[in-house]
Amino acid sequence: MAWNGVGNGEFSFDNKRRTGLPKIQTQKTEDENVVCHDDSATPVKAQTLDELHSLQKKKSAPTTPIKSPHVFGVAVSEEERQKQQLQSISASLASLTRETGPKVVKGDPARQAETPKVQQPLHHHHTPALNISDSGLKFTHILYNLSPAELYEQAIKYEKGSFITSSGALATLSGAKTGRSPRDKRVVRDETTEDDLWWGKGSPNIEMDEQTFLINRERAVDYLCSLEKVFVNDQFLNWDPNNRIKVRIVSARAYHSLFMHNMCIRPTPEELEDFGTPDFTIYNAGQFPCNRYTHYMTSSTSIDINLARREMVILGTQYAGEMKKGLFGVMHYLMPKRQILSLHSGCNMGKEGDVALFFGLSGTGKTTLSTDHNRYLIGDDEHCWSDHGVSNIEGGCYAKCIDLAREKEPDIWNAIKFGTVLENVVFEDHTREVDYTDKSVTENTRAAYPIEYIPNAKIPCVGPHPKNVILLACDAFGVLPPVSKLNLAQTMYHFISGYTALVAGTEDGIKEPTATFSACFGAAFIMLHPTKYAAMLAEKMQKHGATGWLVNTGWSGGSYGSGSRIKLAYTRKIIDAIHSGALLKAEYKKTEVFGLEIPTALEGVPSEILDPVNTWPDKKAHKDTLLKLGGLFRKNFEVFTNYKIGSDGNLTEEILAAGPNF
Ligand SMILES: Nc1ncnc2c1ncn2[C@@H]1O[C@H](COP(=O)(O)OP(=O)(O)O)[C@@H](O)[C@H]1O
Numbered sequence: 219m220a221w222n223g224v225g226n227g228e229f230s231f232d233n234k235r236r237t238g239l240p241k242i243q244t245q246k247t248e249d250e251n252v253v254c255h256d257d258s259a260t261p262v263k264a265q266t267l268d269e270l271h272s273l274q275k276k277k278s279a280p281t282t283p284i285k286s287p288h289v290f291g292v293a294v295s296e297e298e299r300q301k302q303q304l305q306s307i308s309a310s311l312a313s314l315t316r317e318t319g320p321k322v323v324k325g326d327p328a329r330q331a332e333t334p335k336v337q338q339p340l341h342h343h344h345t346p347a348l349n350i351s352d353s354g355l356k357f358t359h360i361l362y363n364l365s366p367a368e369l370y371e372q373a374i375k376y377e378k379g380s381f382i383t384s385s386g387a388l389a390t391l392s393g394a395k396t397g398r399s400p401r402d403k404r405v406v407r408d409e410t411t412e413d414d415l416w417w418g419k420g421s422p423n424i425e426m427d428e429q430t431f432l433i434n435r436e437r438a439v440d441y442l443c444s445l446e447k448v449f450v451n452d453q454f455l456n457w458d459p460n461n462r463i464k465v466r467i468v469s470a471r472a473y474h475s476l477f478m479h480n481m482c483i484r485p486t487p488e489e490l491e492d493f494g495t496p497d498f499t500i501y502n503a504g505q506f507p508c509n510r511y512t513h514y515m516t517s518s519t520s521i522d523i524n525l526a527r528r529e530m531v532i533l534g535t536q537y538a539g540e541m542k543k544g545l546f547g548v549m550h551y552l553m554p555k556r557q558i559l560s561l562h563s564g565c566n567m568g569k570e571g572d573v574a575l576f577f578g579l580s581g582t583g584k585t586t587l588s589t590d591h592n593r594y595l596i597g598d599d600e601h602c603w604s605d606h607g608v609s610n611i612e613g614g615c616y617a618k619c620i621d622l623a624r625e626k627e628p629d630i631w632n633a634i635k636f637g638t639v640l641e642n643v644v645f646e647d648h649t650r651e652v653d654y655t656d657k658s659v660t661e662n663t664r665a666a667y668p669i670e671y672i673p674n675a676k677i678p679c680v681g682p683h684p685k686n687v688i689l690l691a692c693d694a695f696g697v698l699p700p701v702s703k704l705n706l707a708q709t710m711y712h713f714i715s716g717y718t719a720l721v722a723g724t725e726d727g728i729k730e731p732t733a734t735f736s737a738c739f740g741a742a743f744i745m746l747h748p749t750k751y752a753a754m755l756a757e758k759m760q761k762h763g764a765t766g767w768l769v770n771t772g773w774s775g776g777s778y779g780s781g782s783r784i785k786l787a788y789t790r791k792i793i794d795a796i797h798s799g800a801l802l803k804a805e806y807k808k809t810e811v812f813g814l815e816i817p818t819a820l821e822g823v824p825s826e827i828l829d830p831v832n833t834w835p836d837k838k839a840h841k842d843t844l845l846k847l848g849g850l851f852r853k854n855f856e857v858f859t860n861y862k863i864g865s866d867g868n869l870t871e872e873i874l875a876a877g878p879n880f
Pocket residue numbers: 578579580581582583584585586587598616617618619620771772783784785786787789
């Protein structure tokens with residue numbers, strides 16, 4: 219191909235075939251001696267590219283002037299404060315056999331220029347040179363409380379499977395595990411926990427001894443310290459300032475750090491300055507397995523809680539929900555010790571200050587129904603109920619997003635933007651548009667976002683005593699009514715039972731729903747015997763005059779396979795009528811077997827669906843299914859019949875009588 223360049227700057231590939239296309243002008247002037255200047259911009263204030271890049275970022279100023287923190291009356295310099303912080307992190311990462319923390323330094327190792335020079339390696343004990351192993355010679359870089367933008371960069375650069383979706387969320391994969399592993403949870407049984415905790419049949423607390431915990435802790439710490447860099451989050455749990463817990467999360471992935479940034483309460487820069495020693499520490503070495511030769515291990519996954527040491531170790535699972543629910547378990551131990559009830563529930567508040575709690579197992583609607591455009595969101599999953607009212611434990615929400623639709627759940631849809639972690643979703647390769655119907659990776663696709671991403675979030679996330687306590691069950695048998703009003707004994711019966719029945723999965727051949735009973739609608743997280751929480755709930759509901767409700771967000775018109783799931787729009791109408799007080803005034807009738815009080819009419823919902831028997835074409839099948847479920851409830855409750863609930867002997871009797879009768 220010939221260069222047809224000519225003196226006037228015209229440029230084409232072939233002069234002869236030049237037809238309709240305009241000539242491309244590369245010089246505006248005819249005078250070749252005039253230097254072409256780039257229009258009006260002033261020149262950059264840099265002599266070199268490095269200098270130019272150094273101009274790009276500035277150190278952000280704290281939101282309030284840094285007060286000089288005094289330690290024993292002595293002012294602490296910023297340098298000293300940074301050193302103390304690093305010392306605290308090094309102490310967290312200390313091997314318990316060597317009793318020394320790793321050498322730690324702040325900043326991304328890939329950006330050496332930004333990493334402060336280390337004058338003195340941080341050791342809190344002097345180690346004789348003879349004892350030093352290779353690991354003692356290396357530095358571990360600490361990426362401390364990074365911002366979402368920084369964590370995005372880390373994830374995209376270093377973690378395979380990290381992408382920015384079209385709405386700005388960070389799509390990520392949680393690896394082989396896409397849900398929690400309750401069978402791999404272990405709790406240290408020692409003097410601290412022996413008498414307090416619920417052990418044995420039905421308990422989620424599978425025991426391990428202190429020594430085994432230390433072995434797993436060492437394994438996790440060694441793994442983390444072997445890395446070039448680890449992420450450290452220092453954050454809070456519980457919006458009740460008097461019962462706030464300081465948590466530190468040490469993890470190997472930006473995904474985990476961003477997840478916890480979103481899910482825990484984010485400290486202000488000032489609060490961070492005074493953070494000090496954490497009350498509880500998570501060591502998340504999820505990419506590294508546990509050693510199956512270790513006593514008590516039954517798989518390569520282990521989630522270990524040591525309440526005396528106030529530590530949790532995660533090995534062999536990267537599912538981020540494990541961290542949030544692990545901390546929830548810790549709160550289920552710490553809070554009742556302070557006479558505060560911890561609850562696996564969502565919570566919202568009306569304009570008049572009326573608070574509702576939404577209990578329910580995974581997938582029953584806590585997040586969906588507490589996120590209500592007409593009400594203030596206090597939280598979607600974990601709360602405390604103290605003498606002062608309710609408080610959210612967390613700073614974020616964790617929504618299921620399978621089949622998420624903008625029209626049905628606009629607030630959750632709009633929260634999936636920059637900063638949100640989107641786990642295990644499938645997206646279109648080019649547009650990065652998420653297909654929320656795609657279950658290729660898992661059905662348990664999730665979005666974790668800070669609570670303020672919901673426009674009507676109530677900040678601070680606290681509220682007065684609840685007026686309504688709504689128990690959600692997704693009944694795939696299709697026999698529980700869409701809504702029932704419960705008396706206190708019934709509320710306790712259903713709270714202790716903790717029933718739901720989801721369809722087992724999407725695999726072929728699974729037609730039968732399986733009933734799940736999970737005490738207190740969260741047996742996987744409770745630490746004490748269920749009757750302890752039940753007694754506290756009964757006392758609080760009685761004292762504050764709260765009404766209990768049972769809402770079936772599951773099947774209607776038949777079981778899974780023949781019936782269909784109750785429309786979300788109808789469930790919302792039901793919930794609206796509970797909030798407004800309209801349902802309290804409705805006319806009621808009693809159902810057979812379960813003895814539930816059901817309304818005969820309700821605005822916005824077809825009356826015939828209020829009594830499930832009307833919706834089943836086959837009445838015998840309905841009766842058989844009802845009796846079958848009643849039998850399952852009865853069998854499940856057998857283990858609780860020997861327990862007293864609270865100090866009121868009558869209540870225990872009433873609760874036992876509040877179950878199905880046939
Ligand atoms: N009638 C209904 N009520 C509540 N949720 C429903 C209903 N029908 C379908 N769903 C879907 O069920 C799921 C409930 O999940 P979620 O609210 O995240 O549960 P939880 O927070 O209790 O784990 C959501 O995906 C929601 O869209």
